[in-house]
Amino acid sequence: MKSNTEGRVFRYRGTELHTKGWQQEAALRMLMNNLDPDVAERPEDLVVYGGIGKAARNWESFDAIVRSLKELENDETLLVQSGKPVAIFKTHLDAPRVLIANSNIVPAYANWETFHELDKKGLMMYGQMTAGSWIYIGSQGIVQGTYETFSELAKQHFGESLKGTITLTAGLGGMGGAQPLAVTMVGGVCIGIEVDETRIDRRIETRYTDVKTDSLDEAIRLAEEAKAAGKALSIGLIGNASDVLPEMIARGFIPDVLTDQTSAHDPLNGYIPSGMSLQDAAKLRKENPVEYVKLSKASMAKHVSAMVEMMDKGAVTFDYGNNIRQVAKDEGFERAFDFPGFVPAYIRPQFCEGKGPFRWVALSGDPEDIRKTDEVILREFSYNTHLCNWIKMAQDKIQFQGLPSRICWLGYGERARFGKIINDMVASGELSAPIVIGRDHLDSGSVASPNRETEAMKDGSDAVADWPILNAMINAVGGATWVSLHHGGGVGMGYSIHAGMVILADGTKEAEARIERVLTSDPGMGIVRHVDAGYDLAIETAREKGVNIPMLEG
Ligand code: NAD
Numbered sequence: 001m002k003s004n005t006e007g008r009v010f011r012y013r014g015t016e017l018h019t020k021g022w023q024q025e026a027a028l029r030m031l032m033n034n035l036d037p038d039v040a041e042r043p044e045d046l047v048v049y050g051g052i053g054k055a056a057r058n059w060e061s062f063d064a065i066v067r068s069l070k071e072l073e074n075d076e077t078l079l080v081q082s083g084k085p086v087a088i089f090k091t092h093l094d095a096p097r098v099l100i101a102n103s104n105i106v107p108a109y110a111n112w113e114t115f116h117e118l119d120k121k122g123l124m125m126y127g128q129m130t131a132g133s134w135i136y137i138g139s140q141g142i143v144q145g146t147y148e149t150f151s152e153l154a155k156q157h158f159g160e161s162l163k164g165t166i167t168l169t170a171g172l173g174g175m176g177g178a179q180p181l182a183v184t185m186v187g188g189v190c191i192g193i194e195v196d197e198t199r200i201d202r203r204i205e206t207r208y209t210d211v212k213t214d215s216l217d218e219a220i221r222l223a224e225e226a227k228a229a230g231k232a233l234s235i236g237l238i239g240n241a242s243d244v245l246p247e248m249i250a251r252g253f254i255p256d257v258l259t260d261q262t263s264a265h266d267p268l269n270g271y272i273p274s275g276m277s278l279q280d281a282a283k284l285r286k287e288n289p290v291e292y293v294k295l296s297k298a299s300m301a302k303h304v305s306a307m308v309e310m311m312d313k314g315a316v317t318f319d320y321g322n323n324i325r326q327v328a329k330d331e332g333f334e335r336a337f338d339f340p341g342f343v344p345a346y347i348r349p350q351f352c353e354g355k356g357p358f359r360w361v362a363l364s365g366d367p368e369d370i371r372k373t374d375e376v377i378l379r380e381f382s383y384n385t386h387l388c389n390w391i392k393m394a395q396d397k398i399q400f401q402g403l404p405s406r407i408c409w410l411g412y413g414e415r416a417r418f419g420k421i422i423n424d425m426v427a428s429g430e431l432s433a434p435i436v437i438g439r440d441h442l443d444s445g446s447v448a449s450p451n452r453e454t455e456a457m458k459d460g461s462d463a464v465a466d467w468p469i470l471n472a473m474i475n476a477v478g479g480a481t482w483v484s485l486h487h488g489g490g491v492g493m494g495y496s497i498h499a500g501m502v503i504l505a506d507g508t509k510e511a512e513a514r515i516e517r518v519l520t521s522d523p524g525m526g527i528v529r530h531v532d533a534g535y536d537l538a539i540e541t542a543r544e545k546g547v548n549i550p551m552l553e554g
Pocket of ligand 1: 490
């Protein structure tokens with residue numbers, strides 16, 4: 001049978017345009033790249049990652065987006081509503097070429113039940129974060145964030161590295177699959193429980209995971225041997241986390257570090273209930289979704305309860321951004337929030353400096369272009385040894401998926417400087433084609449998500465969602481190439497509002513001005529948001545960098 005992607009999803013490379021300008025071409029190539037079978041988790045269903053995070057609403061809409069991008073003039077803007085192209089308006093040369101709104105539902109109705117009803121009627125899709133905003137770059141997109149998290153955790157609890165420790169986690173999907181690699185990069189041993197063996201195979205193929213087993217005894221033995229030898233090793237263990245954790249406790253096995261990245265944000269299409277094979281889960285999901293959700297939520301409560309028990313027995317435990325604590329709490333498990341989220345525990349200081357998962361992609365398809373930009377980082381940011389170590393490790397360990405790309409956490413000032421250098425390199429012909437520069441929505445000033453990025457804000461402003469909206473608006477007027485505003489990414493419906501931006505470096509003077517504006521205001525919003533919440537580090541950064549904040553004294 002012919003796959004849905006055949007004859008539709010193309011690997012456009014090189015300098016030949018299929019559109020009327022590089023900005024439209026960039027959007028087209030990135031949309032195709034999101035659905036490249038080497039990149040997406042289930043491209044035949046338009047699913048990119050994160051449960052049912054999609055790039056377009058359905059194949060008809062995908063075809064219409066492609067057609068629209070091919071016809072779009074250089075002074076027009078395409079509007080996309082939950083993965084469906086709905087209008088093209090005349091704007092101007094500096095305006096975004098695409099504006100995207102995904103999965104937004106009026107707050108009082110913002111839950112999965114309403115979403116599924118709308119989805120069934122063909123009125124909506126789930127955009128996750130980078131899926132519906134066309135800047136997903138495979139598991140690499142999250143590796144550095146995961147590496148940053150585990151590095152900081154190691155620093156806080158074990159000295160400089162995770163050497164001689166075992167980290168237990170679950171979920172080796174599109175994003176969660178980065179965990180085993182990140183843990184080994186920080187020198188530790190990782191057991192990653194995953195219910196779907198094909199996901200483990202994919203991580204092994206792409207060198208994100210070292211070995212797999214379906215035996216709990218073998219996983220524990222391999223992990224303990226590697227721990228004793230001080231060796232880094234990652235083990236994919238086939239199993240269901242809500243069953244395996246209690247079994248581990250029964251055998252007296254407690255890891256040093258514990259977290260989870262199953263798709264718990266979505267109890268129907270993400271999490272697999274306890275005791276179920278994938279086939280049984282798929283059948284029940286179709287035949288009785290209400291029963292499925294009930295079992296799924298009960299299993300999550302069991303899973304979180306086992307996590308708390310392991311924490312009580314000494315495991316350094318944190319939530320990894322999938323909202324599993326909320327579900328367990330709603331199920332009546334009182335201690336669900338006893339362990340912290342990863343942002344307040346390890347990441348917030350970086351957000352205060354406007355740092356976050358900044359990324360760029362070589363539209364040429366030539367890995368040499370990324371190698372040259374890596375060299376720039378090593379040269380221009382040589383004062384930042386942590387960053388330079390990251391780049392060297394990434395060059396060695398990260399296999400590109402789809403278009404060659406790189407990620408690294410840069411902050412205010414650094415992003416604009418690096419963006420200009422990239423644009424100059426395109427202008428001079430040093431790079432063989434334009435580069436797109438973007439980021440995850442999980443960034444310092446682009447998301448409101450009280451159980452994740454904005455958990456435990458100093459001033460209690462966790463649920464204030466004006467910030468991502470301001471972020472999207474300032475990036476649009478600044479001239480980002482495409483801008484997106486989404487609801488429900490990471491943690492599911494009702495729990496987050498977030499914005500994305502991507503900007504093209506095509507070597508022109510106009511692009512240079514746009515890059516300067518957008519790559520200043522975007523991380524600037526991160527500083528502003530954290531200054532407003534009263535963080536000293538953000539206040540110092542704003543003063544030092546001269547960010548203009550009307551009510552900041554001194
Ligand atoms: P994904 O859907 O691609 O993968 C989830 C994986 O979990 C799947 O492979 C699935 O088989 C597995 N799984 C489901 N139930 C399981 C169970 N009971 N036991 C063992 N394995 C099970 O999703 P993803 O893109 O990897 O994202 C995972 C979660 O992390 C999502 O909730 C996402 O929103 C969140 N997320 C967090 C961050 C972060 O930085 N912390 C970033 C992106 C996504």
